[in-house]
Amino acid sequence: MSSPFGSAPVSGLVTVDRAVSELRRGLDVVVRDDDGHVLRVAAAEYATPDRMAGFAAPGARLLLTNRRAGTLKLRPLVGDPVALPLAGPLDAATIASLADPTADLDLPLRGPFSVLRRAPQAAEFAAVKLMKLARLLPAALAVDAAAADDGLLAVPAAEITAYDLAAARGLRIVSDARVPLADAEQSRIIGFRPPDGGIEHLAILIGDPPRHLPVLGRLHSECFTGDLLGSLKCDCGEQLRGAIRAIAEAGGGVLLYLAQEGRGIGLMNKLKAYRLQDQGFDTVEANERLGFDPDERVFQPAAEMLRLLGFDAVRLLTNNPEKVAGLTASGINVVERVPHAFPANNHNEFYLATKRAKSGHLL
Missing domain, CATH: 3.40.50.10990 (GTP cyclohydrolase II)
Structure with a gap:
């Protein structure tokens, strides 16, 4: 379906917008890229023991932005996002705390955590970008999935990364x-x-x-x-x-x-940044600890x-x-x-x- 308001296909924009809505409701979506990677993804900040059941397969991982991984002193930072295998100490409570830095000062001894030593996939980058579009914390649970996983909404990675420009042009x-x-x-x-x-x-x-x-x-x-x-x-x-x-x-x-709102991170995340500022971090450091760029x-x-x-x-x-x-x-x-x-x-x-x-x- 073509757009009467510009060159952007409306169908791609609508699919991304639907995926944003699904994630904000706490549901999973599927992201696929042109290299054949297909991922079932969910918002890491919503991690609970029940929801983790869908990410129990081999290869499941937590995706964090380079900014967030850097504040957690994770190495090596081989790309953006950084992938942590869901194993060992990564239970639901730990995952939620790694996504949300507001309790970092109360939890100084987490880990150690493993980091996958490989370049990130386009689908992984798009999964984290989708969290940003949803105004959620930029951290995602991901696991390799079938092309149509349990009837979940599927969205191409390329449409996610192109969304900002396509929406503006339309x-x-x-x-x-x-x-x-x-x-x-x-x-x-x-x-x-x-x-x-x-x-x-x-x-x-x-x-x-x-x-x-x-x-x-x-x-x-x-x-x-x-x-x-x-x-x-x-x-x-x-x-x-x-x-x-x-x-x-x-x-x-x-x-x-x-x-x-909040230089592009949304009101809820801005309030989290304010809490970090009360802990002594400046406005740039607060955004980076949340996993965002200083200005999104x-x-x-x-x-x-x-x-x-x-x-x-x-x-x-x-x-x-x-x-x-x-x-x-x-x-x-x-x-x-x-x-x-x-x-x-x-x-x-x-x-x-x-x-x-x-x-x-x-x-």
Whole structure:
């Protein structure tokens, strides 16, 4: 089935989205790659003795990202993900604790654990990527399976790894309404949805900026705690409201509100990262201990949203050079970086210092 909204086949997107739903419900799915590997996979954070029965066959393994394996001092790190045979000390409780680092400091003497000394399979990489798409911890149980294992949903590895780009290219406008804002009364909110019905993004169009000139714009990743609750742990709420004010004062522009909570790891995982920060780890270390990259966001959706709104050049409100690079790589001309910083408070000054020192933010 072809998509009327771009070159991405809708069937592949829908299959990946269905697999995400299955995993979040605690069910297993099958991942197959072009090299003939077929894996039955499940979320490691849901490991229980009963569920482990489906992974009792020879060759069953736990897949951890290189980031997570590194924090656990596992060697050798021969690729990403790292595979640990399900044997010896790897019972359900241990597997769940290896997936979730929030109890690491309470469990310092686990192991030793064996690591398979081979390059990872494409199906293994896709299995962990699928956990990320599901906003679960990036750790998977895997066992070799038949092509159609017990009627489980099967998804090609290539469709999983291509999902982000395919979903972005298939975005279309599904809603558009006038919404006067406190600091920008002449505003519209425009909703974007991928053809598989997956995660939706929003644009706040302020005024009527001309399409033939670079638009003043901001890419803002949603932050439930900062945007809605006024959390002092970050500067997201100030950045959101400050950008709306700045764009309105400049006569118009656009703010893209992207569904990329916690720099792309999801709200539940962000809360786990906050717990790790309370244990003394900084924001980058916390993400890496969870098994994620410091920043898991992708910028293709933002570029496609700008194009659908009629913009191909932007003056970008940001302190993050990665946003400039990401939009540029996606075909949007960033003609200027407009600084967008706010004073620190007692709760977020270490967070901001870490973004400056480790993530290259120009603060």
